[in-house]
Amino acid sequence: MAVYTDVDDEELIGFLRAYDLGALLSCKGIAEGVENSNFYLHVSAGSFILTLYEKRVAEADLPFFLGLMEHLSARGVTCPQPVRDRAGRALGRLAGRPAVIVTFLDGYSIHHPEAAHCAQLGAALARLHLAGADFSMRRPNSLSVAAWRPLYAPCAARAGEVAPDLGDIVAAELDVLERGWPRDLPEGVIHADLFPDNVFFLGDQISGLIDFYFACTDALAYDLAVCLNAWCFDAAGNFDAAKGAAMLGAYQSLRPLTAAEIEAFPLLARGAAMRFLLTRFVDSLDVPAGALVRPKDPREYLARLRFHRGIGAARDYGLA
Numbered sequence: 001m002a003v004y005t006d007v008d009d010e011e012l013i014g015f016l017r018a019y020d021l022g023a024l025l026s027c028k029g030i031a032e033g034v035e036n037s038n039f040y041l042h043v044s045a046g047s048f049i050l051t052l053y054e055k056r057v058a059e060a061d062l063p064f065f066l067g068l069m070e071h072l073s074a075r076g077v078t079c080p081q082p083v084r085d086r087a088g089r090a091l092g093r094l095a096g097r098p099a100v101i102v103t104f105l106d107g108y109s110i111h112h113p114e115a116a117h118c119a120q121l122g123a124a125l126a127r128l129h130l131a132g133a134d135f136s137m138r139r140p141n142s143l144s145v146a147a148w149r150p151l152y153a154p155c156a157a158r159a160g161e162v163a164p165d166l167g168d169i170v171a172a173e174l175d176v177l178e179r180g181w182p183r184d185l186p187e188g189v190i191h192a193d194l195f196p197d198n199v200f201f202l203g204d205q206i207s208g209l210i211d212f213y214f215a216c217t218d219a220l221a222y223d224l225a226v227c228l229n230a231w232c233f234d235a236a237g238n239f240d241a242a243k244g245a246a247m248l249g250a251y252q253s254l255r256p257l258t259a260a261e262i263e264a265f266p267l268l269a270r271g272a273a274m275r276f277l278l279t280r281f282v283d284s285l286d287v288p289a290g291a292l293v294r295p296k297d298p299r300e301y302l303a304r305l306r307f308h309r310g311i312g313a314a315r316d317y318g319l320a
């Protein structure tokens with residue numbers, strides 16, 4: 001997260017009056033993340049996270065995200081829980097933005113995951129998919145293939161600011177992805193942004209998952225492709241086959257992929273790289289003045305996309 005919207009102490013104290021959390025002790029902005037404004041909230045009742053939702057989160061989608069966190073937690077997936085006010089409402093309004101208080105999770109994220117962390121993540125992702133199977137709400141993926149061209153088009157003229165060949169690669173790649181994107185793979189609830197900074201560890205075990213604000217109903221294997229991109233490449237953009245095998249193997253030990261998912265995987269991996277390349281590119285052109293945020297580098301995902309374009313078949317990822 002980040003801080004795009006400042007919260008005035010008086011207003012926060014007024015906001016907290018609706019809750020049974022006691023007095024405000026401190027509230028500090030969190031620099032990590034890029035999407036929403038987040039604060040460590042310390043009140044008499046303990047430590048919490050206060051989130052103000054920013055541009056990419058539609059207020060109408062919040063019941064899906066909050067309901068999903070409650071659903072998954074009830075099925076053994078450790079994730080933040082929305083705190084309800086005395087009237088039973090989880091969603092409030094603060095500093096002109098939709099706002100929610102969620103429980104604080106102990107743990108720390110691993111910035112340079114090893115193969116063992118990737119295996120843990122693969123298993124955690126499969127458990128999330130299985131736990132989400134009976135979640136009754138649906139939310140289409142608003143950042144899937146149909147969204148990429150409209151996201152890119154207004155910024156296309158500035159592609160050369162990131163890399164000389166970015167414009168050519170994106171143009172060619174969008175055609176391929178739009179033409180071949182698989183439509184009939186097994187679907188369910190996906191996290192869609194399960195990067196290392198959204199996974200907490202205690203010791204060598206995953207202790208919790210956070211940041212469900214891109215969660216949606218989409219192909220389960222696409223979620224795995226997002227994670228492969230986020231966890232199994234080194235800083236120079238080289239694929240680490242051992243990490244890939246660890247993640248894919250652990251996932252499949254709990255939820256084996258179908259033949260169609262395996263066949264589609266190379267294209268899903270290209271699409272996942274494209275999604276993060278584009279949001280990073282667009283965000284890098286428009287950092288709000290005064291925001292506490294460290295924008296993420298689109299070139300990391302250009303390197304991944306280049307790698308995936310050279311892949312012949314799923315077996316090159318270690319999938320048979």
Ligand SMILES: Nc1ncnc2c1ncn2[C@@H]1O[C@H](COP(=O)(O)OP(=O)(O)OP(=O)(O)O)[C@@H](O)[C@H]1O
Pocket residue numbers: 001002030032033034035036037038049080102103104105106193195197198210211213
């Ligand atoms: N429930 C929580 N418990 C403890 N820490 C949390 C919790 N939620 C968020 N944080 C802290 O806030 C930081 C930012 O949160 P988060 O990743 O959800 O933000 P975001 O802007 O949505 O980020 P992203 O760029 O991953 O989309 C996390 O890295 C973590 O340090």
Ligand SMILES: N[C@@H](CCO)C(=O)O
Pocket residue numbers: 034035193195276279280296
């Ligand atoms: N996880 C994303 C940021 C949130 O969408 C990225 O690293 O680009």
